[in-house]
Amino acid sequence: MYSDLSLTHFMSGLEKRNPGEVEFHQAVYEVAESVIPFILDNPVYQKAAILQRMTEPDRSIIFKVVWEDDAGNIRLNRGYRVQFNNSIGPYKGGLRFHPSVNLSILKFLGFEQTFKNSLTTLPMGAAKGGSDFNPKGKSDREVIRFCQSFMTELSHYIGPNTDIPAGDVGVGAREISFMFGQYKRLRHEFTGALTGKALEFGGSLIRTEATGYGAAFFMEAMLQHRDDSIRGKKCVLSGSGNVALYCAEKIIQLGGKVVTLSDSSGFIYDEQGIDADKLAYLIELKTHQRGRISEYAEKYRCDYFPTQSPWNIRCDLAFPCATQNEIDKKSAHALVSNGCIAVAEGANMPTTIEAIKVLQHAKLLFAPGKAANAGGVALSGLEMTQNSVRLSWSATELEDRLATIMKDIHRQCVKYSDDGDYVNYVNGANIAGFIKVANAMLAYGV
Ligand SMILES: NC(=O)C1=CN([C@@H]2O[C@H](COP(=O)(O)OP(=O)(O)OC[C@H]3O[C@@H](n4cnc5c(N)ncnc54)[C@H](OP(=O)(O)O)[C@@H]3O)[C@@H](O)[C@H]2O)C=CC1
Numbered sequence: 001m002y003s004d005l006s007l008t009h010f011m012s013g014l015e016k017r018n019p020g021e022v023e024f025h026q027a028v029y030e031v032a033e034s035v036i037p038f039i040l041d042n043p044v045y046q047k048a049a050i051l052q053r054m055t056e057p058d059r060s061i062i063f064k065v066v067w068e069d070d071a072g073n074i075r076l077n078r079g080y081r082v083q084f085n086n087s088i089g090p091y092k093g094g095l096r097f098h099p100s101v102n103l104s105i106l107k108f109l110g111f112e113q114t115f116k117n118s119l120t121t122l123p124m125g126a127a128k129g130g131s132d133f134n135p136k137g138k139s140d141r142e143v144i145r146f147c148q149s150f151m152t153e154l155s156h157y158i159g160p161n162t163d164i165p166a167g168d169v170g171v172g173a174r175e176i177s178f179m180f181g182q183y184k185r186l187r188h189e190f191t192g193a194l195t196g197k198a199l200e201f202g203g204s205l206i207r208t209e210a211t212g213y214g215a216a217f218f219m220e221a222m223l224q225h226r227d228d229s230i231r232g233k234k235c236v237l238s239g240s241g242n243v244a245l246y247c248a249e250k251i252i253q254l255g256g257k258v259v260t261l262s263d264s265s266g267f268i269y270d271e272q273g274i275d276a277d278k279l280a281y282l283i284e285l286k287t288h289q290r291g292r293i294s295e296y297a298e299k300y301r302c303d304y305f306p307t308q309s310p311w312n313i314r315c316d317l318a319f320p321c322a323t324q325n326e327i328d329k330k331s332a333h334a335l336v337s338n339g340c341i342a343v344a345e346g347a348n349m350p351t352t353i354e355a356i357k358v359l360q361h362a363k364l365l366f367a368p369g370k371a372a373n374a375g376g377v378a379l380s381g382l383e384m385t386q387n388s389v390r391l392s393w394s395a396t397e398l399e400d401r402l403a404t405i406m407k408d409i410h411r412q413c414v415k416y417s418d419d420g421d422y423v424n425y426v427n428g429a430n431i432a433g434f435i436k437v438a439n440a441m442l443a444y445g446v
C-alpha cells in the first residue's frame with residue numbers, strides 16, 4: 001500500500017486527507033522533503049508506514065467555549081487540543097489564543113512539536129491547542145471567565161502523565177494561572193498538569209526566558225561551529241512577545257546589538273541599539289501594560305515603520321520571533337543582499353519554504369524553529385521534572401541545563417545534516433527528530 005514514497009505522491013495523499021489545511025501541508029512538506037530520502041535508505045521505516053502514521057494526529061479534540069463578557073453578553077468561541085504523538089512521552093505543547101487559530105494551524109504546530117520535543121532529548125510527546133479567542137482588549141475578568149470555561153472542557157483530556165499544555169501566542173503567565181486554578185478546582189488535586197506556572201505554585205525559574213534564550217544559544221552554537229560568535233553582530237528581531245524580548249536580552253548579554261523589534265502594527269528601528277535599560281522598559285510595556293511597540297519609538301525617538309516588517313534593515317543576524325510565514329521569498333532576498341549571514345527561527349515556521357531555499361542557496365546558516373526555539377519546551381520538561389521530585393532548581397542550574405540542551409540539539413543537527421561542508425540544519429533537525437520517535441513506534445509494533 002505504501003510502496004510509492006515519492007514526495008509528490010506522499011504529499012498528494014496528505015493533501016487529499018487534509019483538504020485546505022495549507023499550514024499543515026507546508027509543515028509536513030518541509031519534513032517529508034528531508035526524511036523521505038532517509039526512509040528510502042532505511043526501508044524498515046517505510047515497511048511500517050512510519051511517516052504516514054506520524055503525519056496523522058492521534059486525535060483532534062474540538063469543543064465549544066461559552067463565556068460571559070463584562071456587558072453581560074454571552075460569547076462563543078471554539079477550543080481545540082490536537083494530541084499528535086505520544087510515542088516518547090506524554091503529549092506536550094502550548095496553547096495559542098488568537099483569532100487566526102484553526103485546525104490547520106494547530107495541526108502544523110502539533111506536528112512540528114513532535115520533532116522539536118524529540119530533539120530536546122527529554123521524554124515528551126507532542127500536542128498543541130488553543131482557541132480563536134482574542135485576549136487583546138479584554139478585561140482581566142473576561143480573560144478569567146474565558147480561561148475557566150476553556151479549562152472546564154480541556155481538563156477531561158489532560159493530566160501530568162497524559163498531556164501537559166503550556167503557553168504560546170496570547171497565552172502567558174496570566175492565562176496559565178487562571179487555567180491552572182480552574183484545573184486544580186475541578187480535579188481536586190495539585191499536579192503539574194500545565195507548565196509555565198508562576199513560581200509560587202510549581203513554576204520554574206527561567207521558563208519565561210527559555211525560548212528566547214535558547215534561540216540565542218542556538219545561534220551562538222551555529223556561529224561557534226564556524227569560529228565566530230554573536231559578539232559585535234547587528235541583529236534584527238521581529239515580535240515583542242515572550243520569545244522576542246528574551247531572545248533580545250540574551251543577545252545583548254552575549255555582546256550583540258539588537259536594532260529592531262515589532263508587533264502586528266509595525267516595527268521600531270533603533271540604530272543606537274536596544275540596551276538593557278531600554279529592554280527593561282519594553283518588557284514592562286509589553287508584559288504588564290500591554291502597550292504597543294510604537295510607544296518605544298515615541299519614548300526613545302527612534303524610527304517606527306507602521307505595517308512593515310524589519311527584514312529590509314541591513315543586519316548580520318536575523319531572528320524571526322513573531323508568527324508563521326513572516327519571511328517570504330522577497331524578504332529572504334532582502335536579507336541575503338543586505339549581508340545577513342544567519343537566521344534562527346524563534347517563532348514556529350516563520351519562514352516560507354521558498355524563502356528557506358533562497359537562504360540556503362546563498363549558504364546562510366538557517367536554523368529551523370524546531371531546533372532553534374526548542375529551549376522553551378525543554379525548560380517546560382525541566383519544570384515537569386522539578387514538579388515530580390517536588391524541588392526547585394536555581395536559575396544558574398537551569399540556564400546551564402538549557403545551554404547544554406541547545407548545544408546537544410546543534411550537535412544532532414550537524415550529525416544528520418547531509419549537505420557536505422554546508423550544515424543543512426533543516427535536514428539535520430528533521431532526521432534527528434524523526435529517528436527517535438520512529439524507533440519508539442517500531443518498538444511498539446503496530
Ligand atoms: N512562548 C513559547 O515558549 C514559545 C513560542 N514559540 C513561538 O514563538 C512565536 C511567538 O510566540 P510568543 O512570543 O510566545 O507569543 P506572544 O503572544 O508573547 O507574542 C507574539 C508576538 O508576535 C506578534 N504577532 C503575533 N501574530 C502576529 C501576526 N500575525 N503578524 C505580526 N506579528 C504578530 C505579536 O504582536 P501583537 O501583540 O501585535 O499581536 C507579539 O509581538 C510563535 O510562533 C510561537 O508559536 C515557539 C516556542 C515556544
Ligand SMILES: O=C(O)CCC(=O)C(=O)O
Pocket residue numbers: 092093094095113116164165166167168195348373374376377378380
Ligand atoms: O512549553 C511547552 O510545552 C510548549 C512550548 C511550545 O508551544 C512550542 O515549543 O511551540
